Amino acid sequence: MPRGPIRPSRSASGSPSPVGGEGKSWVTFEVTTRRRAQLIDITERVVEAVTRSGVADGVCLVFIPHTTAGVTINEGADPDVARDIESHLAELVPKEAAFEHAEGNSDSHIKTVLVGPSCTAPVSGGKLALGTWQAIFLCEWDGPRTRKVEVGVSSL
Ligand code: ZN
Secondary structure (H helix, E strand, C coil): CCCCCCCCCCCCCCCCCCCCCCCEEEEEEEEECCCCCEEEECHHHHHHHHHHHCCCCEEEEEECCCCCEEEEEEECCCHHHHHHHHHHHHHHCCCCCCCCCCCCCHHHHHHHHHHCCEEEEEEECCEECCCCCEEEEEEECCCCCEEEEEEEEEEC
16 A cells, blocks of 8 residues: 555646645735726736746636626627727626615626636646637726736636
């Protein structure tokens, strides 16, 4: 019988051990937004977290611990797409309406429900495997503020 724990076999790619543990790590960073409603491309920050993790093949989770900002994956090549999302969600969820919430930002909460608080993307060959036109966006709906983003990368 072998002594000590048996480590699960890892992928054949020979990737180095990630900082902070076997096959997983968390990175937190902050993003300062400039407008009340604003999509900000955070892809490069997420790519940094994936690189730091040392994970070769796995999954990347991006989570935002806020109730009036979310994250989503959509087109990053043409900045007009992000602008269209901002302006059309503003039409879909107007700031002034018959809301109960007294804080005055019910539209921000509802838009956050629409985009969600997290997104996931595959990690392949040590790289974030987004589609050609995809980027990861922080979606600010009640700015300007400083927001926290948490990125977890785990091997599969
Ligand atoms: Zn509120």
